[in-house]
Amino acid sequence: MQVASSIDDVIAEAANVHAHPLWKAPHARVAAPNPRSLAHCWSYRQLRSLLVRAGELISAEEADRRVFMMINPGSEPPCTTETIAAAYQLILPGECAPAHRHTPFALRFIVEGTGAFTAVNGEKVWMEPGDLILTPSWAFHDHGKEGAGPMLWVDGLDVPLMSYLRIQFFEEWKEARFPSLEIGGASNLRYPWAEMEQRLRDEPGAYALVPYLQRVGGQAISRTMGAYAERIDAGTSSPARQSTVSHVYVVRSGRGRTHVGSTVLEWEPGDTFAIPTWQAFHHEALDGTAYLFAMHDRPLIDALGYYQEQRPAR
Numbered sequence: 001m002q003v004a005s006s007i008d009d010v011i012a013e014a015a016n017v018h019a020h021p022l023w024k025a026p027h028a029r030v031a032a033p034n035p036r037s038l039a040h041c042w043s044y045r046q047l048r049s050l051l052v053r054a055g056e057l058i059s060a061e062e063a064d065r066r067v068f069m070m071i072n073p074g075s076e077p078p079c080t081t082e083t084i085a086a087a088y089q090l091i092l093p094g095e096c097a098p099a100h101r102h103t104p105f106a107l108r109f110i111v112e113g114t115g116a117f118t119a120v121n122g123e124k125v126w127m128e129p130g131d132l133i134l135t136p137s138w139a140f141h142d143h144g145k146e147g148a149g150p151m152l153w154v155d156g157l158d159v160p161l162m163s164y165l166r167i168q169f170f171e172e173w174k175e176a177r178f179p180s181l182e183i184g185g186a187s188n189l190r191y192p193w194a195e196m197e198q199r200l201r202d203e204p205g206a207y208a209l210v211p212y213l214q215r216v217g218g219q220a221i222s223r224t225m226g227a228y229a230e231r232i233d234a235g236t237s238s239p240a241r242q243s244t245v246s247h248v249y250v251v252r253s254g255r256g257r258t259h260v261g262s263t264v265l266e267w268e269p270g271d272t273f274a275i276p277t278w279q280a281f282h283h284e285a286l287d288g289t290a291y292l293f294a295m296h297d298r299p300l301i302d303a304l305g306y307y308q309e310q311r312p313a314r
Contacts, residue, residue, distance in 0.1 A: 033244060033278035037081045038074035039260035044088070044111065044251075044270025048152060051090040055150065060095040061176075067155065070248075072274055078159045080274050081246035083297040084225070085159040088272075090152050091116055091145045099142035099173035104157045105222040106135040109250050109293050110193075111154060111270050115147030119180035120189050126182075127153070130193025130252055132212055132293070134221055138169070140178040154250045154272055156295040158224040188215045193252070196229045197291065206233040220299040230292045232256065232285040242280040243309035245298045249273050254290030258283045280312035 011021055047068055060066050069087040070080045078085040088111075091097060099119075108118065110131045117126050121139045133153075135141045145151050162168040191212055200208045211228040212221055220226045229252070232238050249258070251271045258265045258273060260281040265273045275281050283292065301307045 035082055035276035036074045037072040037274060037276040039263045039265060039275055039279060040073055041265040041267055041271055041273035042070045047088050051088060055090055055092050060091055060097050065097050066090045070272060080248050081276055083161050083246060084248050084295060085157045086248045086272060087155045088152060089155050090150055091143055092150055093145050093148055095145050096176050097143040098176045099140050099178040101138050101140045102170045103137055103168045104159045104162050105137045105224055106155060106157045107295060108133040108153045108155055111152045113149055113151035116145040116151035118143050119178055122180045123189060124180040124182045125187050125190040132191040132227060134189045140173050142177050156248060161224060186215055200229060200231040206236040207238050224300045225295055226298050227295050232283050232290040234285050234289050236285060238283040240280055240282040240312050240314045242278060242312045244277050244301055244307055245296050246277045247275040247294050247296045250293045252291040252293055254285055255287035256283060256285045256290045
């Protein structure tokens with residue numbers, strides 16, 4: 001029987017059989033959430049310019065989707081936060097983003113343009129600025145643009161979760177477009193901004209938060225991602241929050257800033273910013289009433305039983 005001369009010898013031998021000592025692992029005793037992601041803001045003006053230039057050089061068919069992912073500077077593709085992948089997408093007149101389906105759930109918050117549609121499993125819905133559009137998991141979908149001018153929106157998907165679990169499926173449809181029809185009345189796929197803005201205005205006080213819930217059933221918009229919208233009146237602030245939920249915000253209107261710990265994020269219409277888990281934050285509206293859209297991972301955190309929150313001092 002071989003006797004090890006030191007603990008380093010034991011560790012070296014363990015490595016040869018693909019084992020590692022827990023007492024050497026940095027994650028063995030973590031006192032509080034410590035995300036790799038950072039609080040960060042992406043400028044819509046900058047990324048819009050880049051997308052428009054890309055639109056002159058590569059077609060939607062060549063790119064499949066003409067998209068710039070927003071990669072968190074503290075993480076790696078496709079992460080905007082640990083669980084959410086967000087991206088700006090551009091479609092131009094006459095274009096069609098080819099139909100496909102995938103395991104990840106997707107949402108779209110429309111930033112600019114008119115005359116574009118998303119078709120999901122045969123249901124065609126038109127998109128207007130401020131609208132929230134849902135693409136459920138494993139649903140065939142494509143996008144088309146009619147009329148003049150570009151159409152831009154922010155995509156949000158649970159791709160980081162799927163990438164970690166290694167359970168993602170993807171399938172292209174046999175043609176560029178999946179057969180679809182417009183369906184009259186309210187859709188469980190489309191949530192117009194006009195409805196949400198009115199609900200926010202009807203809420204009392206200088207600050208309001210209203211969740212998006214499915215029209216049919218009233219549950220969260222997906223099992224992994226949720227969404228809500230916020231109103232912050234000019235010259236006021238939102239309450240401070242801190243929870244085990246991560247957020248990706250899109251600025252619908254107004255100018256302001258968000259304090260995330262010691263970091264201050266300045267924003268204007270169209271900008272997108274990320275707030276990692278367990279970071280204390282609050283918003284300030286500096287120029288006009290601010291309306292913000294937020295996607296988040298609370299449905300996933302709730303399902304796991306890991307939700308915690310506290311009201312930090314300011």
